[in-house]
Amino acid sequence: MHVPCNGINIGLDSSHGEINFLSHAHSDHTNGLRRLEQIISTNETIELAALKAKSTTHPSTKMIDAGHILGARQLVIEGDGVKTIYTGDFCTKPTIFGFKADLPQCDHLIMEATYGDPAYVMPPIEEVHDQIGKWLSSNPSSNLLFGCYELGKAQEVIKILNEFGVAPAVTEKTDRFCSVYEKYGLPLERVVVGSDEGEEVMSRPFAAIVPMSKAKRYFAARMAEAFQRKTLCAVVTGWALHYRFNTDNAFALSDHADFNDLVYFIEQSGAKKIDFFCGDGSKVLKAVKNEAILNS
Ligand SMILES: [Zn+2]
Structure with missing residues (x-):
C-alpha cells in the first residue's frame, strides 16, 4: 500500500513507494522491506526485524507513538493540503511497558481493525x-x-x-x-x-x-x-x-486496540475519510458517532 504526497509515493509497510515506512517489526509488516537501504522507521524496529536498512526521515512525514510493541509508530503524512495518518498496528491503552498510541487528528485515516467486532472488548x-x-x-x-x-x-x-x-x-x-x-x-x-x-x-x-x-x-x-x-x-x-x-x-491480553478503542480513535480523529488495511471495519464505522463521517 502507498499514498501519494507532494509528487512522490510513500510506501506504508510496503516497498512500493519512492520512500517507504515500516510501522513495526512484526513479520507480516516487513515483507519486501528487507532489501531496502533506507526506510522511515525507528532504530528499535530495524534492530528487532534485523534489517540492513538505515533509519531515514522525509520532510512530509512524522512518526508518532503507536503503542503495540517496542519501536512501533504511526506515520503522519502532510502534503497536497491533506493530513493522512497511517496507524500500523496500534494500541491506545498503555501496555505494561507504558507504550501507548498518540491520538492524532487528521483528514484521512488509514487504520487497522484487527478487533473490528463488538465482541472484542478487552478486560482491564x-x-x-x-x-x-x-x-x-x-x-x-x-x-x-x-x-x-x-x-x-x-x-x-x-x-x-x-x-x-x-x-x-x-x-x-x-x-x-x-x-x-x-x-x-x-x-x-x-x-x-x-x-x-x-x-x-x-x-x-x-x-x-x-x-x-x-x-x-x-x-x-x-x-x-x-x-x-x-x-x-x-x-x-x-x-x-x-x-x-x-x-x-x-x-485475553492484547496489544491491539479493541473495538471500543477503534471507535473512539476514529471519533477523536475528526477524519472525513477512513480506510482499513487489516480486518473488517464496517461494524466500527456503524458505531462511530461523528456526523462528518456518517454523512460522507
Ligand atoms: Zn503487529
Whole structure:
C-alpha cells in the first residue's frame, strides 16, 4: 500500500513507494522491506526485524507513538493540503511497558481493525495480570507454559511473570527480541532453554514462554513426560475472548486496540475519510458517532 504526497509515493509497510515506512517489526509488516537501504522507521524496529536498512526521515512525514510493541509508530503524512495518518498496528491503552498510541487528528485515516467486532472488548489489563498471578500461585508444583507471539506479547508476559518473582524459560529467538528491549532500557529476567542456567531453573517446576504453535495439550503432555512433572499450558492473546484453544487456560491480553478503542480513535480523529488495511471495519464505522463521517 502507498499514498501519494507532494509528487512522490510513500510506501506504508510496503516497498512500493519512492520512500517507504515500516510501522513495526512484526513479520507480516516487513515483507519486501528487507532489501531496502533506507526506510522511515525507528532504530528499535530495524534492530528487532534485523534489517540492513538505515533509519531515514522525509520532510512530509512524522512518526508518532503507536503503542503495540517496542519501536512501533504511526506515520503522519502532510502534503497536497491533506493530513493522512497511517496507524500500523496500534494500541491506545498503555501496555505494561507504558507504550501507548498518540491520538492524532487528521483528514484521512488509514487504520487497522484487527478487533473490528463488538465482541472484542478487552478486560482491564490489571484483571488479566491478576488471573496470571492466580494461575501461578495455584499450580506451584507444575510446569506452566505460556503460548504467545515471540515478539511483543512474549516480552509483556515475561515482565508480568517478573512482577510475580518468576523468571521464565524462553527460546533463543524470544531471547534475542528481549535483548533489544533491554538495550532500550526495559530489563527482562529470563533464562534460555538449553543454557546451564536454563537447565538449573527447569530442574524444578518452571514457567516457560513457548510459540503459539506449541501451546497445545499434546505438547504439554510431551513436556510432562520429559520432565516427569505435571505440565499445564495457556495462550495469551486477545483472540482468547472468543476462540477456544486446546489449552488448560487462556488469558485475553492484547496489544491491539479493541473495538471500543477503534471507535473512539476514529471519533477523536475528526477524519472525513477512513480506510482499513487489516480486518473488517464496517461494524466500527456503524458505531462511530461523528456526523462528518456518517454523512460522507
Ligand atoms: Zn503487529
